[in-house]
Amino acid sequence: MNVDDSAHAVVHDYPGGSESLAPRLGMSPAVLNSKVNPNTSTHKLGLVEAVRISALTEDDRILRAFAQQCGCIVLRAPDANDAAASDMAVLELVAAVGGSQGDLFGSIHRGLADGVLTEAEFALIRTAGTAAMEKVAALLRRLDGMVER
Known part of the structure; x- marks a missing residue:
């Protein structure tokens, strides 16, 4: 899965989707939806926002897709x-x-x-x-x- 598709999935798989997640990020659901829509070119998800989304959702799919596209892997750090x-x-x-x-x-x-x-x-x-x-x-x-x- 590529980074754009991963970001879209992470946001929309979050309980309540963008409606629940957007306020935690300080933006409207419409803006968040645009930023993670792979078919929208007017809004783009920034790296800092992607990190915040990953941390808030506790979902590492964006990170894993990023690493995979760069030829790397992600290993979960031991506790x-x-x-x-x-x-x-x-x-x-x-x-x-x-x-x-x-x-x-x-x-x-x-x-x-x-x-x-x-x-x-x-x-x-x-x-x-x-x-x-x-x-x-x-x-x-x-x-x-x-x-x-």
Whole structure:
């Protein structure tokens, strides 16, 4: 999904849509609708506004679309409270990393099983791959919190 389509979806998927979100952004629903309408050229969503929308909605689709268009990926940052963890919590996270890799390889297997990889199949692979990388990042954060400095 491209950035324009993502912005439109984020605003309109928000509970109450632009009618609820626009006042929180300090603008009218009509202006917000124009800014996120991919077919409107008179109003454009600015970067600062996109960041505010993402933060208010707690929806990272605009960021992910932006990163994808630039050839990058977005990994959710591990919770800072997860840095100090017990041995059992680390073991659970190691198992989650393994499970996420199984999900990734399973989605690759299913996507390639018929010899044709579709856009939809690749989207599932990308989602599983990103989830796996997020689990690895969380594990690294926890292990870093255990390092005796």
